[in-house]
Amino acid sequence: MLSRNVIIERASELAKTVALDQVSIAQLAKDFGVAPGLIHYYLGNRDDLISGVLNRYYRRRLEVLPALTGDWRSDVEIIARSSFDLAREIPGVSMYVASHNRFRLFQSVSPGEIDYGMALFNHITSAFLQGGFSADRSALAYHLLAQYLLSSSISAAGRQSPAEHSSFLRGKFDAIPDDRYPAAKIVGAAFSGLSAEHAFDAGLKLLLDGFDTWQSGEASDAANHQTSRTPRKPRGARAT
Template sequence: MASAGSPKSAAAKKRRPRDSLSRAVIIAAAEKIAERDGLEGLTFGALGKELNAHSTSIYRHFRDKDDLVLELIDGLRAKSYGGDLVSTGDWREDLRLIARLIHEHYLRYAGLAMQMAARTTRRPTEFHNVEFALDALRRAGLDDDEAVVTTRVFGNFVRAASALEASLQVLPEQTRMMDELAWTVEYRRLPAEEYPNIARLADKLLPLGDPRLFTHAVEMLLDAIAARAEAKQSDQSDD
């Protein structure tokens, strides 16, 4: 039997009481690990070490790692903008709002952005996002079929573009600098006879991370949504 002063005995004394764990406590520790080590490093073993608890005790609160990850992703959304997604009454402004909030969220958690973008959490913040977008698109004048397709198109674009921009932020500084420099140096050196359009516009080319790109793309989508709604209404009036 281990003596009172042995390392094993000391570790046992420090072990967190079983009933002191909760979903909120576990999620807080999971966020800390994920931001430090990525979702790959978020294991129940790592959580147990972070919480000073036996890893098996986490199964009392989460079915498996994926259950935990989905809860974490939805929780981070709520933490970023959960109370800010309130309708303005203008469908364009509402879609601008949700696009901006999601974009800022992905940049805030840049190291997790690519993995978050691909997941469907089926949890409250996601449900609210979808309801908010559908309501805006119905007010834009889209019918049900157009609204559900456009909700997916708009959401996929916002997440993909935001995740791409976030992924640039987490590149090694030297790599990111060289990529950005290419647009202002290497493109300008291309021969005009082979690349006439690039040569003519080289001084105007924008790097991938230019913040104007996201805003411009959102406005293009809003214009396309309005045009489709008008075309649909025109078709109906002609019938």
């Protein structure tokens, strides 16, 4: 039977092969063999369609995550890897988010319905806060992580990793004269073999290492600041 959930589920399936902004109410009506007006009746307008798919997507991202442990690096790595896997499964969502601001975070939900975009944001930022990050640093860390996940998923969805086109790239690099582009010639063979998985793993490690160094520096600065504020006993003072 046709329902709001059934329609959103079908739209989510379509987003596995096309960008979400290309999923139309007319297409959904054709798939279900009904008039477009019936889709509007159950779903609402196009914004309701987009937000409904995104809210379902963020719910899936959140529901596969275990409870936070307080070990920010482990928690964030789990979040990143599971998010990347789902993004590759439904690339149409990443394509939409990359070019639209509406519903990237806040969703249009009915009273009593959970906004899973906010729930996921709360979960990820909680991981950083529990790790001792300040509010400002948690905000920036979340943004940098989200940008990394989005760019990685777009690259994977568009088959942009060099390994997807290895033969073509190697042929081009092999044809380059040794004395014309020497650096390109040296690096080209290694570049041609880079897969999406290897690039994601290496990039995530570099990002988390950067967060780790950043956070360690903040903790050290805080400790030094506290030490500098501790009153020193004047010389010659006797202990009491």
